[in-house]
Amino acid sequence: MLTVYLVEDDPLLARHVLDALGRAEGIECVGHADRLAVARAQLPVCRPQVLLSDLGLPDGDATELILELDERSSSWHPHILVFSVFGDESRVIQAIEAGADGYFLKGCDDLELVRAVQGAARGESPVSPAIARHLLKRFAAPSDASGSSSSSGDLLSTVEQAVLKLVAQGYVTEEVGERLMLSPHVVATHVRAVYAKLQQARRGSSAQRVG
Numbered sequence: 001m002l003t004v005y006l007v008e009d010d011p012l013l014a015r016h017v018l019d020a021l022g023r024a025e026g027i028e029c030v031g032h033a034d035r036l037a038v039a040r041a042q043l044p045v046c047r048p049q050v051l052l053s054d055l056g057l058p059d060g061d062a063t064e065l066i067l068e069l070d071e072r073s074s075s076w077h078p079h080i081l082v083f084s085v086f087g088d089e090s091r092v093i094q095a096i097e098a099g100a101d102g103y104f105l106k107g108c109d110d111l112e113l114v115r116a117v118q119g120a121a122r123g124e125s126p127v128s129p130a131i132a133r134h135l136l137k138r139f140a141a142p143s144d145a146s147g148s149s150s151s152s153g154d155l156l157s158t159v160e161q162a163v164l165k166l167v168a169q170g171y172v173t174e175e176v177g178e179r180l181m182l183s184p185h186v187v188a189t190h191v192r193a194v195y196a197k198l199q200q201a202r203r204g205s206s207a208q209r210v211g
Contacts, residue, residue, distance in 0.1 A: 002027045002121050005048035005078070007065075009034040009057050013106070017052070017083075020110040021117065036060045043069075043078070050120050051078040055086050055095060063091075063098045070099025070199075079120040083113070089134045096135075097198045102126035119173075124188040125195045132168035135194055136161070156194060163190045 004021055006029060008014040014032055021027050031046045033039035036059050043051070051069070053062045066080055081102040082095050092103055102125045104116050116126035127135070139156045156164070159180070166176040177187045 002050065002118065003030045003048040004050045004052055004117055005031045005043060005046050007033050007039045007053035007057065007062060009054065017113065020113060024114045027117065036062060036065055039065060047076050048078050050117050051080045052083050052117060053080065055082060055084040055091060063095050066095060066100055067098040081116060081120040081126060087130050089137060092131055092134045093138055093198065096195055099199060101195065103131045104128050105130055119188065125192040127167055127191055129168050129170045132164045136164050136168060160190050160194055163187055164194065
């Protein structure tokens with residue numbers, strides 16, 4: 001059974017999401033919080049496989065919670081899927097750098113959300129077309145005077161760029177695989193690699209500041 005914990009302060013949307021996940025076979029919602037403080041208290045007890053979280057909460061930004069979970073030294077690390085109305089580039093990149101495993105904008109249908117949660121549990125990095133466009137823009141940032149990318153992360157490989165471009169056009173994983181002659185698993189691996197490059201860049205910057 002796939003266990004999910006939801007962090008969402010809108011009661012109507014929270015009920016809709018909980019109902020949608022509850023109807024999906026093999027998924028169990030083990031908790032819900034409408035505040036970061038509640039989530040911080042309950043998550044170590046519930047220990048869900050997937051954390052589905054909004055970003056803007058009444059008592060703070062869930063990016064802080066994502067960062068805390070990413071940096072904790074524990075045998076339990078949930079897969080983190082952001083589900084938010086915030087689609088601006090800075091918020092998207094900040095959440096991914098903090099450790100989010102996937103980022104979906106609110107407004108997707110129930111089936112898309114369920115598939116995103118299932119994909120996150122498999123170690124994939126679900127991404128909506130709008131988010132893929134942000135990622136492409138991030139890695140296409142101009143180089144600085146030293147010639148290094150201003151994105152602070154490694155450049156995307158040719159295949160990673162091709163995958164993101166197709167996702168940005170609205171193609172789902174299976175369709176991307178068909179067009180690039182890759183298996184869905186390999187497509188998902190390339191998307192995850194893009195997320196990892198952003199997260200490694202953030203960790204490297206943090207280590208330099210500490211040093």
